[in-house]
Amino acid sequence: MENAIQVRNLTKKYKDFTLDNISFTLPSGTVMGLIGENGAGKSTLINAILGVSDAEYDQVALLGHDLRTQTKLAKEDVAAIFSDSHYDYGMTPLAVGEMLSRFFRNWDQQKYLGYLKRFHLPEKKRLKKFSTGMRVKLEFAAALSHNPKLLILDEATSGLDPVFRDEILDILREFTEEEDHAVLMSSHITSDLDKIADYIAYLHEGKLLFVKTYDDIRDNYGIITCGRQLFDALSRDDISAYRKEAYSYKILVNDRAKLRRIFPDIEMVPASVEDIMLFYVKGEKVK
Numbered sequence: 630m631e632n633a634i635q636v637r638n639l640t641k642k643y644k645d646f647t648l649d650n651i652s653f654t655l656p657s658g659t660v661m662g663l664i665g666e667n668g669a670g671k672s673t674l675i676n677a678i679l680g681v682s683d684a685e686y687d688q689v690a691l692l693g694h695d696l697r698t699q700t701k702l703a704k705e706d707v708a709a710i711f712s713d714s715h716y717d718y719g720m721t722p723l724a725v726g727e728m729l730s731r732f733f734r735n736w737d738q739q740k741y742l743g744y745l746k747r748f749h750l751p752e753k754k755r756l757k758k759f760s761t762g763m764r765v766k767l768e769f770a771a772a773l774s775h776n777p778k779l780l781i782l783d784e785a786t787s788g789l790d791p792v793f794r795d796e797i798l799d800i801l802r803e804f805t806e807e808e809d810h811a812v813l814m815s816s817h818i819t820s821d822l823d824k825i826a827d828y829i830a831y832l833h834e835g836k837l838l839f840v841k842t843y844d845d846i847r848d849n850y851g852i853i854t855c856g857r858q859l860f861d862a863l864s865r866d867d868i869s870a871y872r873k874e875a876y877s878y879k880i881l882v883n884d885r886a887k888l889r890r891i892f893p894d895i896e897m898v899p900a901s902v903e904d905i906m907l908f909y910v911k912g913e914k915v916k
């Protein structure tokens with residue numbers, strides 16, 4: 630299987646922030662959710678991968694093409710969607726389609742008109758009269774109609790209502806059924822990622838804390854609630870992060886089965902992606 634995205638040792642420095650030596654791979658045919666608190670560096674990473682902002686790196690390859698030496702090829706089959714439209718607000722959807730048909734060799738006008746209808750977007754209304762959600766829907770219609778192989782979404786779904794978000798998740802699921810397609814999506818709506826992500830990449834304060842399969846997270850992470858005695862008895866290696874409460878500890882662990890073997894009576898529940906974020910941001914870190 631080819632990789633849709635390959636990033637090796639990417640660093641981007643701002644005055645007060647460093648995106649620090651990021652490496653990861655997104656295999657084709659899969660969806661990766663990029664999570665992290667506000668200011669963690671998600672947009673900075675996405676912009677660097679798209680070549681929108683410059684960054685230092687050993688390698689960035691999109692759909693097998695090197696971003697530095699094969700820039701045009703690398704970007705050709707990539708579509709990026711953000712949380713608002715980047716088209717001129719004086720344009721209508723038809724004018725946007727007309728413009729894009731000249732720009733993209735794979736433009737599919739019938740598909741585009743189909744999406745406008747499906748998303749209830751008036752063909753001849755100017756974008757300035759659209760709501761933000763409608764403009765983002767237009768971005769999806771446009772992005773999907775030039776038949777990209779890699780979709781990169783930066784908080785693209787956050788302003789959308791739950792019904793349409795659900796429809797978009799269905800569309801993304803269909804999209805990645807093609808084995809040479811892939812999606813990288815940053816989102817604060819972790820329940821969406823629960824429904825669709827094959828991989829979760831977690832950025833925290835400019836560092837990539839982990840890239841794990843969703844199944845690994847679901848099957849192995851857990852939260853233990855216990856007193857001081859058990860907290861002290863646990864190996865530090867088994868504690869990802871913890872929170873001290875009035876009379877107990879809440880501990881994020883990443884190997885439920887192992888702890889269940891050692892402490893059969895332990896009070897432990899599975900941890901969601903959101904739980905993991907909360908522990909890393911608000912909890913004490915052991916490692």
Ligand SMILES: Nc1ncnc2c1ncn2[C@@H]1O[C@H](COP(=O)(O)OP(=O)(O)OP(=O)(O)O)[C@@H](O)[C@H]1O
Pocket residue numbers: 643644645646665666667668669670671672673674
């Ligand atoms: N052009 C810039 N110049 C200086 N600093 C910047 C610039 N763009 C972003 N930053 C800083 O980089 C850090 C990461 O910002 P970024 O937008 O990548 O975070 P994010 O994870 O996408 O956050 P959010 O969830 O709020 O969208 C922040 O501290 C931000 O202030």
